[in-house]
Amino acid sequence: MLLSLFFWSEATWLGTAVRESVWLFAVLEALHLLGLCVLGGSLLVVDLRMLGAGLARPSIAELADYARPWLLGALALSVATGLPLFLSEAVKLYYIPSFRVKMVALPLALLFTFTVRGRVVRNRTLETSARSRLVAVASIALWLTVAAAGRWIGYS
Amino acid sequence: MIRSLLEWLGNTPWSVRLLESLYAWSLVESTHVLTLGLFVGTAVMMDLRLVGLTFGSVPVSEFTGRLLPWTRTGFAVMAVTGLLLFYSSPLRYYHNLFFRIKVLLLIVAGLNVWLFHGRIHRNVAAWDLDAAPPRAARIAGAVSLLVWALVVVSGRLVAYNWFECDLQPQPELVNRVAGCVLEP
Numbered sequence: 001m002l003l004s005l006f007f008w009s010e011a012t013w014l015g016t017a018v019r020e021s022v023w024l025f026a027v028l029e030a031l032h033l034l035g036l037c038v039l040g041g042s043l044l045v046v047d048l049r050m051l052g053a054g055l056a057r058p059s060i061a062e063l064a065d066y067a068r069p070w071l072l073g074a075l076a077l078s079v080a081t082g083l084p085l086f087l088s089e090a091v092k093l094y095y096i097p098s099f100r101v102k103m104v105a106l107p108l109a110l111l112f113t114f115t116v117r118g119r120v121v122r123n124r125t126l127e128t129s130a131r132s133r134l135v136a137v138a139s140i141a142l143w144l145t146v147a148a149a150g151r152w153i154g155y156s
Numbered sequence: 157m158i159r160s161l162l163e164w165l166g167n168t169p170w171s172v173r174l175l176e177s178l179y180a181w182s183l184v185e186s187t188h189v190l191t192l193g194l195f196v197g198t199a200v201m202m203d204l205r206l207v208g209l210t211f212g213s214v215p216v217s218e219f220t221g222r223l224l225p226w227t228r229t230g231f232a233v234m235a236v237t238g239l240l241l242f243y244s245s246p247l248r249y250y251h252n253l254f255f256r257i258k259v260l261l262l263i264v265a266g267l268n269v270w271l272f273h274g275r276i277h278r279n280v281a282a283w284d285l286d287a288a289p290p291r292a293a294r295i296a297g298a299v300s301l302l303v304w305a306l307v308v309v310s311g312r313l314v315a316y317n318w319f320e321c322d323l324q325p326q327p328e329l330v331n332r333v334a335g336c337v338l339e340p
Contacts, residue, residue: 044197
């Protein structure tokens with residue numbers, strides 16, 4: 001049932017186009033990696049602030065407001081490049097454990113970022129708290145899992 | 157001369173062990189890639205401040221004082237893991253077109269860092285709070301964004317064998333730039 005969806009994905013014109021091109025897969029991968037860079041930066045700049053280990057000014061909320069468009073942009077770039085990469089080799093990915101780990105960790109990371117973390121980054125004071133530190137550690141751990149699982153797909 | 161040195165290096169026991177290892181090589185490369193999020197990620201945030209695109213009310217000295225140590229840590233990890241990867245297969249990377257492009261770009265990026273911290277950043281006190289820093293700082297930020305992005309892209313492309321010396325025929329330009337040694 002699920003597998004047939006993956007077969008269908010691979011047969012889409014976009015999946016076929018990426019698979020049959022010499023350059024397209026590599027270019028998408030490179031852009032996906034640039035997405036990782038900006039995503040990492042826009043998350044870390046706020047997470048480190050919440051840990052009390054990076055920027056100490058301004059407030060968590062103000063910093064998160066500055067970082068948000070870049071976070072959203074990086075997510076958009078990552079999804080927009082990740083989707084055609086997926087389509088080009090969907091059936092192979094179906095059998096790769098680290099792809100499954102990534103597809104579980106990714107929605108969790110997104111959910112966490114826009115719910116729990118989203119509430120904590122509204123803090124307008126300059127103080128960090130046990131809560132903000134915990135949220136920062138969880139955010140780093142979740143996104144690191146997504147990235148590490150993603151990288152490991154290539155070794156499978 | 158360089159080639160025989162690299163050939164010797166690639167035949168040292170630890171180089172062979174690293175290249176043929178089941179997990180070590182993958183772990184080193186994964187670390188190299190994931191640390192991009194820390195190194196390039198935090199560098200990009202500071203560059204965005206320098207070009208004046210965001211973080212306008214955050215003092216530039218806050219970035220160079222409190223975020224830069226993280227960027228430096230990231231760079232140290234990138235350098236160590238990168239050198240290990242090179243050590244695992246020196247001759248192959250030496251003749252890889254994208255690796256050569258990457259090394260040149262790294263030199264440009266390094267010069268930009270040296271120019272920024274050695275000169276432009278010296279009088280940061282005068283423009284620390286400006287949402288749009290002076291022209292020289294904005295240019296340094298823009299150059300950094302562009303060159304590091306190209307470093308990442310060329311680094312990613314090192315993995316592709318489109319222009320390997322072993323896969324002839326290649327365009328003459330490729331053979332020259334990659335320094336391929338061709339059998340007559």
